[in-house]
Amino acid sequence: MDPQKDALQRIIATLANKNEELQNFIETLNHTLGQVQVNSTQVVSDLEEEFDTLYSILDEMKESMTNNIKQETVRKSHELQNQLTQSTNALESAEELLEFANNALHITDEGEFTKAAKQIKDRVTMAPAFRLTMKPKATDNMTYLMVDFSQERQLLQGLKFLPVPRAPEIVLGDCLVIDNEVTVTWRMPVEDSKIDHYILEYRKTNHEGLPRVKDEQCWEVVDNIKTTEYTLQGLRFDNKFMNFRVRACNKAAAGDYSDPVTLETRAFNFGFDSTSSHLNLKVEDRSVEWDPQGGKGVDSKVKGKENKGSSAHFTNLKNMSRSGTPSPKRTSVTRSPAPRGARDRFTGESYTVLGDTSIESGQHYWEVKPQKDCKSYSLGLAYRNLGKFDQLGKTNTTWCIHVNNWLQNSFAAKHNNKAKNLDIPVPDSIGVYCDFDRGQLSFYNAENKQLLHTFKVKFTQPVVPAFMVWCGGLTLSTGLQIPSAVRSFQKTENGLGGSNSSISQQDASVACDICFYDKLPSVDSSLMP
Incomplete structure (x- = not known):
């Protein structure tokens, strides 16, 4: 290609780009010019509205004060008029008495004179002229009802447009x-x-x-805050930190943002691991539900291999109630740990699902809420090497509490096939607290933070949250801080053992009080994976 032609094409492309930039800039200027006119008209309208409001307030105050003066005038006039009437009447009475007294001086009869003198004395004693006060009840002074607007006048004379508010300062030490x-x-x-x-x-x-200018999250806005403090409630801490900034607003404009601050909101986040779930469980990120149809699509040969080794088990799988619910007869299951590297999917009567995040250190808290009609469920901790047929609480690598609402109600803590009855009401929601470093697993009533049970454990490997559910469902709440009530309780209980810590790894020789998995029903072979 000709170099001159190539250079000319580049010049043309540059001019075309510049031409487009100028056209866009002219459009921006025209738009801004139009907005200046619109905004100017709006500002004048707002200013007139503010002054009209001020005039209206002054008119209202003037009317109110004028009414006060009129009322005061009426009151004073009424009181003075009453005094004038009373004084006039008293004067007439006094003049009449004076005339009577002058006439009495000319009485020659001593008896008549004495009688007249006594009458005059009695009438003088009762005369209103001697009982009336000679001080007016009201003055003619009305100046105390006046007002002085000199200071207000100075303020109004110094009236200016509202400035843009300054940026607030977030007090990091007072943030909580x-x-x-x-x-x-x-x-x-x-x-x-x-x-x-x-x-x-x-x-x-x-x-x-x-904060980064381009972050993965958008800013959430809380508007119209009237105080210099605000509390965000019901948060889920599914990230490690939160950024905050604030700006002040007057009627004219919003000011600049404060310098942003970053607060740590670290909490334990996890979901259900669907790859570790029994086929009869329908698993979503934070909910699991019993699904009796979940295993029907599995090839029968696969089911036969997974359940090989227990003829008694297959016999009991055929016992079903008329309603289609598995029968309550106990089954004997051959437990064999899953080989390393195999998929951690549970089978048989181990209706189990694990959490997708391991705990290797630190303190953590989460909550579980069962469905109201849930027949049976367990929640706790387990090592990941749990066998496919293993049930929570029936091995020395699982710790849980179990609720059974089928046939016979029970609420118990379970470990290594040893159980302890919990003689307290089953809460609507259960909080789980794990202190891995101290070897402590505690369960709480999530509503009032009442302690339900505590296991003392020396963990030898990472653990994962573990759950079992049959005929019902569970909802998981994570991203939760350790509640202050739980944290305070742990501070007082650490090192004391607690009356509820009755089942630990050292208690393996204790007889089983309640083998609550005996209450789980058998399952038809068509429902097995």
Whole structure:
């Protein structure tokens, strides 16, 4: 290609780009010019509205004060008029008495004179002229009802347009993260009485330090905050940190954002691991539900291989109730640990699913809520090498509490096939607390944080949350901080053992009080994987 032609084409492309930029800029200027006119009209309208409001307030105050003056005038006039009437009547009475007395001086009869003198004395004693006060009940002074607007006049003369508010300052030391709530506190660098409200923005992040301009999360907005503190409630801490920033607003404009701060909100997050689930369980990220049809699509040869080794088991699988619910007869299951590297899927009567995240250290908390009609469920911890036929609480590598609402109600703590009855009501939701380093697993009533049971365990390998459910479902809540009530309770209980810590690895020789899995029903072979 000709170099001159190539250069000319580049010049043409540059000019075309510049031409497009200028056209876009002209469109922007025209749009901005139009908006200036629109916004100017709006600002004038708002200004007139503010002054009209001020005039209206002054008119209302003037009318109110004028009414006060009129009422005071009526009151004073009424009181003075009453005094004038009383004084006039008293004067007439006094003049009549004076005339009577002058006439009495000319009486010559001593008896008549004495009688007249006594009458005059009695009438003088009762005369209203001597009982009336000679001080007016009201003055003619009305100046105390006047007002002085000199200071207000100076304020009005100094009236200016509202400035853009300054950026608030978040007080990091007063911010609080507890019980999945975050309280953010801020202050204004200079006192500003014209602030109307504040806007708080926050977002979750996994990056420590200053917020990134382009983060994976968008800012969430809380508007119209009237105080310099706000608490976000009911949060799920599924990220390690949260960014916060706040801005002040008056009636004119919103100010700049405060310097953003980052607060740590670390919590234990996990879901159900569907690859570790029994085929009769329908698993989603944070819910698991019994599904009696879940295993019907599995090839019968595969089912035969997985259940090989127990003829008694197959006999009992045929016992079904008329309603289609598995019968309650106990079955004998051959337990064989899954070989290393195999998929951790449970089978037989081990209606189990594990969590997808291991615990190797630290303190963690999560909550589980069963469906109201759930027949049987367990929750606790297990080592990952749990065999396919193993049931929670029936091995020395699982710890759980179990609820049975089928045929015979029971609530028990279970480990290594040893159980302890929990003589307390079954809560609607159960909190699980694990302190891996101290070797402690505790269960709480999630509503009132009452301790249900504590296991003392020396963990020798990482553990995972473990769950069993039959005829019902469970809902999992994670991303939770350790509740302050639980944390306080643990501080007082650590090292004491506790009356509820009755089943541990050292108690393997204790006789089983309740083998609650004996209450689980047999299952038809068509429902088995």
